[in-house]
Amino acid sequence: MMPSKSPGPGPALPWEEGSPPAMAGEGLVPACSRHRRLVEREAPLKCPAAMEKMQQVVGRARAAFRSGRSRPLEFRIQQLKALQRMVQEKEKEIMRTLKADLNKSGPNAFTQEILGVLGALALTIEKLPSWADPHHVKKDLLTLRDEAYISYEPLGVVLVIGAWNYPFALVMQPLIGAIAAGNAVVVKPSEVSENTARLVAELLPLYLDKDLYAVVTGGVPETTELLTQRFDHIFYTGNSNVGRIVMAAAAKHLTPVTLEL
Incomplete structure (x- = not known):
């Protein structure tokens, strides 16, 4: 990923415009570390996965996917319910990090980041059995003697790269869909909203399959x-x-992408 010009000394960030305001929370790091205009100090993110080689992280996720345990409908629903419990139990912590990163007030943080995630979880948990069912299709001359239906299969290992401006919702919502479809997932939260990124890194292994x-x-x-x-x-x-950088990297492996730009 090629960075754009940095506004000051230190590593550049790949964001050309629009940065969130700095606002310290209770015991939290101000928003946007490494961005001289917005912070006075940097507190490195600490996550075991960040210290490993990426190929080990992805390889472990792929091995777990190949084991087949993400495929059963019951397992997917169980993981979604665990994620739902995480959001409900850690709501205050989530809102506190959103305040520190983006100065989002409690009502704004709840409506913009948490309410939609809980709604997506509730809907997915309720509808997933019918969504996952094979759909029978009309036969033609070629399939007249066959049983014709569409069966949905997981893709494999999915990468979710989140955004700084909705650092919780724009990680959780794609994650919900990927889990529901039976995939393994590697989540990369935005380092710009680093308090939220740190919290996501701490919480997900406590509630979901590591x-x-x-x-x-x-x-x-x-x-x-x-x-x-x-x-x-x-x-x-x-x-x-x-987005162009992501698409170019994906093209080397013929990997399909979803870009919200």
């Missing part, structure tokens, strides 16, 4: 290395310049 659903934190170098790995789908939310 091997199937990994979290990688860090900045441009970590994301760049991550994009050299082969995934089966990549979901990126952000600006168009980085």
Whole structure:
């Protein structure tokens, strides 16, 4: 991932415009570390996965996917319910990090980041059995003597790269869909909203399968290395310049992408 010009000394960030305001929370790091205009100090993100080589993280997720344990409908629903419980139990912590990163008030943080995630979880848990059912289709001359139906299969290992402006919702919502479809997932939260990124890295392993659903934190170098790995789908939310970089990296492996730009 090629960075744009930095506004000051230190590593550059791949964001050309629009940065969140700095606002310290209770015992939290001000928003946007490494960005001289917005912070006075840097507190490195700490996550075991961030210290490993990306190929080990992705390899572990792929091995877990190949074991087949993410496929059963019951397992997927159980993981979604665990994620639902995480959001409900850690609501205050989530809102506190959103305040520190983006100065979002309690009502704004709840309506913009938490309410939609809880709604998506409730809907997915309720509808997943019918969504996952094979759909019978009309026969033609070629399939007249066959049983014709459409059966949905998981893709494999999915990479979710989140955005700084909705750092919780824009990680959780793609994650919900990927879990529901039976995939393994590697989550890369935005390092710009680093308090939220740190919280996601701390919470997900406590509630979800650690091997199937990994979290990688860090900045441009970590994301760049991550994009050299082969995934089966990549979901990126952000600006168009980085979107082109993501698409170019995915093209090397013929990996399909979803870009929200």
